[in-house]
Amino acid sequence: MSNVLILNGNPKSSEKQKSLSHSFADTYEIEARETAQVRRFNLADMVFNPSLEQGYDEIQPLEPCLVEFQESLMWADHIVIVSSTWWGGLPAKMKGLIDRVFIPGVTFKFEGDDPHPVQLMKGKTARILLTMDMPEEFVEDQAAPVLGQLSTFTLEFCGVSPVRTSLFGSVIMSDDSQKAQWLEQVSVLGKKLT
Template identity: 35%
Template sequence: MGKKIAVILGSPDPDSFCRALADRYAESAEQAGNEVRYFRLGEIEFDPVLRHGYNRRQELEPGLRDIQSAITWSEHVVLVFPVWWGSMPAIMKGMFDRLFLPGYAFKYRENSQLWDKLLVGRSAHVITTMDTPPWYFRLVYRNPAHNQIRRTILEFVGIKPVEITVLGPVRGASDGKRQTWLDRVSAFARKT
């Protein structure tokens, strides 16, 4: 029996290469016998701004409730997004701001700086694209998007291990190179 996988596309552009990658991952994972729930953030209406921080409850829109339910249900979370300005697109960060709240994703301990990780038992695969050469992003910029998603978001709430795949530079990549990347993502999905 396959795994329960939540796939989340964090690019708002319906014609992006990230969309092609996420579509391919979801399709290949299903063909391999996994159960997949797939979300395209650009097609979901929600306010990405956590208006009052943790001081006041902000009701989740139906699309966010569906994503939260899928993450709770899942054994494996797949995130696909482009790296823009060294980080994830605002729509994806907004999803995390709105969903990964105290009481759902983590819980601060009373009279302590420590917290309990409430999403333990799930793994993740993060697939990012970028126009910067990956070696330059790693050596010069020191992987800010990858450190953020792995350490300060996913591992913070207990999702571990987190595998990260970097595809790039996308700008100027040939059709053959893009096909190689799509095939690579297909292979990942079949092995999940």
């Protein structure tokens, strides 16, 4: 049985109204639980300092939610990250989670003078689901910086491969029918664990 980690990386609280990211995470989780063990995190519920205060010069103790997330990251065979795209980038708290958790000695390390990292997350796969308000013809352009950062320079840098992506937009201009189609796409991904 596979181990699946799902992160709803939208920092918006779901107490009043669920974000589309939250609905995507719910849908993927429901399907994945049929064939896998699943651990789920909602960024909005995680309380931590998003700033890597000393860079890598000193060890910054992890808050309990980050310890649990980091352990789940290493436990997972498949990582699902659902995030909104704000101003062509990740929400600040989501970027802070990456800075605090993807650290040397845990997700990668360097040996000697070799500039190439030892990838400590090999054997894992990932799916990134990005939502944005850009019209459909612009979603790839808006997503490119996020995918460069999250897919290439974080997950793949640490050894995760393949990293597959799904882009959804424009959320703000979508109607219920469009959202239902997107949720069906996510449901299929959850069933296949891709």
